Amino acid sequence: MMRPCPALLLALALGLAAGATGSSVLALESDRSAPIQVEADQLDLDDRAGTAVYTGDVRIVQGSMILTGERVEIQRNDQGQLSLATATGSRAYLEQKPSPEEPVVKGWGRKVIYHVAERRMELIDQAELHKANDTFDGAYLEYFLDRRVVQARSSAQGVQGEQRIRMTLEPESQGN
Numbered sequence: 001m002m003r004p005c006p007a008l009l010l011a012l013a014l015g016l017a018a019g020a021t022g023s024s025v026l027a028l029e030s031d032r033s034a035p036i037q038v039e040a041d042q043l044d045l046d047d048r049a050g051t052a053v054y055t056g057d058v059r060i061v062q063g064s065m066i067l068t069g070e071r072v073e074i075q076r077n078d079q080g081q082l083s084l085a086t087a088t089g090s091r092a093y094l095e096q097k098p099s100p101e102e103p104v105v106k107g108w109g110r111k112v113i114y115h116v117a118e119r120r121m122e123l124i125d126q127a128e129l130h131k132a133n134d135t136f137d138g139a140y141l142e143y144f145l146d147r148r149v150v151q152a153r154s155s156a157q158g159v160q161g162e163q164r165i166r167m168t169l170e171p172e173s174q175g176n
C-alpha cells in the first residue's frame with residue numbers, strides 16, 4: 001500500500017485557505033494554489049488515525065493564511081478531507097485575508113481551533129480577534145467566517161478565572 005507523503009497530506013489538510021465545497025470562498029483565490037510552507041521541530045504522522053501533529057515553534061503558511069503555535073494538530077475525516085486544525089501554545093495564532101478588498105483577520109489564544117466544514121474559528125483563553133479596526137478580547141471568542149459573526153464569553157471550559165469581554169468598535173468612515 002502506498003503512503004501519501006507528509007507534504008501531500010498537509011496540502012490536503014490545509015484546505016484552510018479555501019472552502020472544501022463549492023460554497024462561497026472567503027479566502028483569496030490565489031491561496032488555494034499557493035505552496036504550503038511548514039516549519040517545525042518535529043512531525044508525527046498517523047495515516048490510520050488521520051492526524052498530523054507538528055511540534056516546536058510551528059509555522060504553517062499558505063498564501064495569506066498563517067497558522068502558528070507550539071503544537072499544531074491537523075485531523076482528517078474518513079474522506080481524507082481536513083476537518084479540524086488545532087494550534088496551541090502561549091500565543092497560538094491564525095490570520096487570513098478574506099478577500100482582496102478586506103483587511104487581514106487575525107486571531108490569538110492559548111488554543112486556536114479551526115472547524116473547516118463550518119468555517120468557524122474558536123479562540124480560547126486570552127482570546128483576541130482583530131477584524132479591520134475592530135478588536136475583541138475575552139476568555140472565549142468564536143468567529144463564523146462566512147457570516148462575519150462574533151460570539152464572546154468571559155469564561156470557558158479549561159480557562160482559569162474570568163477574562164472579561166472587551167470590544168473596540170471603530171465607526172465607519174463618513175465620505176464627504
